[in-house]
Amino acid sequence: MTPTISVSNLSKHYKVPERDGGMKAAVISLFNRKYRTVKAVDDVSFNIEAGEVVGFLGPNGAGKTTTLKVLSGLLHPTSGMVNVLGYEPTKRSHDYLRQVALVMGNRNQLSWDLPAIDSFELQRAIYSIPLNEFKKTRDDFIDLLELKDLVNKPIRNLSLGERMKMEIVGALLHRPKVLFLDEPTIGLDVTMQRRIRTFIKEYNQRWGATVLLTSHYMADVEALCKRVIVIHHGHTLFDGELNQLVTQFSSFKTLGVTLPDPEIDLSQYGEVLTRDGARVTLRVPKAKTSQVTANLLSDLQVDDLTVEDTPIDDVIDSVFTSTKEAK
Amino acid sequence: MNPIKLALTYLRIGVLNEMQYRINFFIQLLQSFISVATGLIGLSLVFGQVETLAGWSRPELLAVMGVHLLMGGVIRSIIQPNMERLMDDVRNGTLDFALTKPADAQILVSVREFRFWQLVDVIVGIVVISIAFIQLNGTLGILQFFGFLSALIMGGIMLYSVWLMVTSISFWVIRVQEISNLFEGLYAAGRWPVGIYPSWLRTGLTFLVPVAFAVTIPAEALTNRLTGTSLLIALGMTLLFVVLSRGLWRLGLSNYSGASS
Numbered sequence: 001m002t003p004t005i006s007v008s009n010l011s012k013h014y015k016v017p018e019r020d021g022g023m024k025a026a027v028i029s030l031f032n033r034k035y036r037t038v039k040a041v042d043d044v045s046f047n048i049e050a051g052e053v054v055g056f057l058g059p060n061g062a063g064k065t066t067t068l069k070v071l072s073g074l075l076h077p078t079s080g081m082v083n084v085l086g087y088e089p090t091k092r093s094h095d096y097l098r099q100v101a102l103v104m105g106n107r108n109q110l111s112w113d114l115p116a117i118d119s120f121e122l123q124r125a126i127y128s129i130p131l132n133e134f135k136k137t138r139d140d141f142i143d144l145l146e147l148k149d150l151v152n153k154p155i156r157n158l159s160l161g162e163r164m165k166m167e168i169v170g171a172l173l174h175r176p177k178v179l180f181l182d183e184p185t186i187g188l189d190v191t192m193q194r195r196i197r198t199f200i201k202e203y204n205q206r207w208g209a210t211v212l213l214t215s216h217y218m219a220d221v222e223a224l225c226k227r228v229i230v231i232h233h234g235h236t237l238f239d240g241e242l243n244q245l246v247t248q249f250s251s252f253k254t255l256g257v258t259l260p261d262p263e264i265d266l267s268q269y270g271e272v273l274t275r276d277g278a279r280v281t282l283r284v285p286k287a288k289t290s291q292v293t294a295n296l297l298s299d300l301q302v303d304d305l306t307v308e309d310t311p312i313d314d315v316i317d318s319v320f321t322s323t324k325e326a327k
Numbered sequence: 328m329n330p331i332k333l334a335l336t337y338l339r340i341g342v343l344n345e346m347q348y349r350i351n352f353f354i355q356l357l358q359s360f361i362s363v364a365t366g367l368i369g370l371s372l373v374f375g376q377v378e379t380l381a382g383w384s385r386p387e388l389l390a391v392m393g394v395h396l397l398m399g400g401v402i403r404s405i406i407q408p409n410m411e412r413l414m415d416d417v418r419n420g421t422l423d424f425a426l427t428k429p430a431d432a433q434i435l436v437s438v439r440e441f442r443f444w445q446l447v448d449v450i451v452g453i454v455v456i457s458i459a460f461i462q463l464n465g466t467l468g469i470l471q472f473f474g475f476l477s478a479l480i481m482g483g484i485m486l487y488s489v490w491l492m493v494t495s496i497s498f499w500v501i502r503v504q505e506i507s508n509l510f511e512g513l514y515a516a517g518r519w520p521v522g523i524y525p526s527w528l529r530t531g532l533t534f535l536v537p538v539a540f541a542v543t544i545p546a547e548a549l550t551n552r553l554t555g556t557s558l559l560i561a562l563g564m565t566l567l568f569v570v571l572s573r574g575l576w577r578l579g580l581s582n583y584s585g586a587s588s
Contacts, residue, residue: 069423072423072427073426073427074423074426074427092426094429094430095429096429097427097428097429098429100427101427102423102424102427104423107419107420107421107423107424108421109421109424111439113344114340114344118340118343118344121336121340122336122337122340124336125332125333125336125337126333126428126429126430126435127428127429128329
């Protein structure tokens with residue numbers, strides 16, 4: 001079976017004008033403009049199968065949004081092949097656009113002054129959705145996201161989270177087969193994030209939709225994505241299962257030790273991360289975990305001891321810092 | 328997507344939405360009243376001095392004023408709001424949404440906004456034109472009426488095309504808000520037949536900002552001055568403007584990469 005999304009050797013380079021600060025440089029740049037090539041995406045390849053939910057991770061400026069824009073047909077690749085649902089996105093054929101959706105957490109498409117219910121009507125006209133199907137989808141979504149009392153209010157009167165829920169409903173009314181979600185939960189509180197996550201999961205399961213999601217909230221990724229693609233400086237650093245990322249990039253475990261005597265120095269056992277009264281956390285190489293644990297228990301009187309994997313946030317952070325140092 | 332159906336849906340929802348703000352109707356009515364009053368004062372000042380202005384009599388100039396009002400209403404209700412939203416979209420990167428829709432992007436960005444109450448100017452314009460017509464003791468033949476109507480429609484299309492071209496410049500320079508003020512200023516010159524202006528300005532008002540085609544020529548049709556030749560020239564100009572604006576729009580789009588997130 002051919003993959004739903006297939007990207008091979010994708011590169012997107014921008015030519016940006018560059019000048020030093022100050023008046024003189026500004027005047028010079030008017031006549032003799034220097035350009036610098038920015039490789040937003042550089043030789044990235046991946047395939048995504050139908051129904052997969054894939055997390056697309058990377059720090060700001062890593063090339064995530066650029067990739068999503070190429071996939072949704074907004075940008076032409078500098079080189080490389082991109083194919084989604086058998087279409088070349090850059091051609092922006094209407095048949096292709098009818099089957100995909102782009103949601104950007106930091107931008108709104110619904111009209112500020114209109115109640116959401118009217119904007120939904122406009123979406124229906126744009127996508128030529130049959131009336132019955134439209135009503136059913138709309139009402140389902142409104143129920144799922146508990147928006148019944150809000151759809152008649154102008155968007156500007158809604159809270160950030162309510163607005164985002166409306167945005168998602170509006171973007172999915174035509175039941176796209178492929179979703180490109182660019183930080184859909186940005187700036188939202190934990191409850192609202194969770195609600196949106198549940199909805200995306202539900203949509204994915206009910207319609208078998210393929211989802212490519214970027215987020216800076218690891219909770220989103222952990223809840224939704226079995227697989228992640230990590231990119232940094234336009235390069236793919238990792239493509240595989242989320243728990244494999246932890247195994248591959250984190251060679252440490254975190255030990256939490258509670259001692260009756262807070263004065264004892266534990267630095268001989270591992271790197272002390274925090275010390276909060278009697279509670280000490282230690283970073284220990286994974287291979288040594290069982291031995292250090294045994295030593296601790298035999299050498300000292302320990303009230304409580306926990307062994308944890310490094311939190312995913314820290315793993316990601318260490319992935320990015322290590323490649324920065326390697327450069 | 329059926330473009331006409333799409334435009335009508337936007338129109339319907341725009342109207343429903345604006346109906347809620349009835350106060351805008353009265354404000355608009357007041358504005359129209361003021362512009363008619365100042366226009367009439369201007370006319371009476373001119374005709375206090377002379378009998379005709381560049382060959383146009385008083386009721387004929389009233390007809391020009393009526394067409395100017397009518398066309399101004401069309402600009403402010405449809406063309407200007409859509410183009411201003413387009414500029415905002417380019418600046419904020421929200422044009423991405425319009426471009427990921429299965430619809431012709433040019434049509435989509437041209438029908439999204441509608442200021443219903445601005446149509447008051449269109450009604451007032453029609454009233455002024457009717458009064459002028461009665462004063463002229465004219466009879467409106469079928470041919471003359473269609474000449475007027477087609478001149479009006481072509482003028483509207485030309486104004487839209489010019490707006491679109493100017494707005495497309497925002498793909499390169501991002502900040503073009505002042506341009507709509509400039510445009511309004513130039514359009515104000517159309518209150519008088521372009522024939523009264525010096526030739527350099529007349530050329531500008533004909534070929535750069537086609538006020539001549541949008542206002543003077545329809546008014547000529549009403550006052551029996553229109554020749555088949557100028558109607559043909561108008562048709563040619565309309566086609567030229569449509570093709571040019573479409574080209575510039577496409578060129579701009581290919582240059583657009585969206586405001587970076």
